[in-house]
Amino acid sequence: MKRNKIVSVLLIVSVFAFAVATPTLAQGEQPPAPTSPVELPMPLQALIAAGIGFLVTAGLKSLSTLLKSDISGWGSVITGGLTTSVIFFLNALLSAVPEPAQPSVAVGLTLLVTILSAFGLARTVKGFQPK
Numbered sequence: 354m355k356r357n358k359i360v361s362v363l364l365i366v367s368v369f370a371f372a373v374a375t376p377t378l379a380q381g382e383q384p385p386a387p388t389s390p391v392e393l394p395m396p397l398q399a400l401i402a403a404g405i406g407f408l409v410t411a412g413l414k415s416l417s418t419l420l421k422s423d424i425s426g427w428g429s430v431i432t433g434g435l436t437t438s439v440i441f442f443l444n445a446l447l448s449a450v451p452e453p454a455q456p457s458v459a460v461g462l463t464l465l466v467t468i469l470s471a472f473g474l475a476r477t478v479k480g481f482q483p484k
Contacts (some may be wrong), residue, residue, distance in 0.1 A: 359481055390448035391458045393440060396466045401443075402436045409435060 393401075409432045417424050450458050 359478065384407050390444075391455050391462070392444050392447060394462055394466050396470070397462065398440050400469065401439060404438060405436045406432045 391431055410428055412430050
């Protein structure tokens with residue numbers, strides 16, 4: 354019963370999204386080409402930040418047991434510095450993309466975010482199913 358309810362809600366949401374997007378797609382207008390350099394999408398930045406946070410936390414935990422001292426206060430400082438550095442570096446790499454290729458790179462990054470979101474949504478829906 355619960356599964357049918359979830360499927361029904363997902364079907365209604367997808368039909369509503371399709372109905373909203375159809376008039377926009379039917380106009381045949383292309384989205385404007387980006388005039389600024391390509392940047393990482395915010396969901397991808399958040400994913401990178403979460404991954405770095407997980408790795409730094411696990412690394413500091415193992416280093417703390419190795420040194421037999423409490424270094425947990427350094428976690429947020431190191432995580433913040435590494436996250437900022439990595440995202441800044443990736444945005445600098447993306448700013449070097451030539452202007453004719455910028456729309457393609459932006460679409461590729463959007464596709465990557467969409468694929469990762471679909472996997473996350475599938476995992477979430479599987480979590481709702483009884484085992």
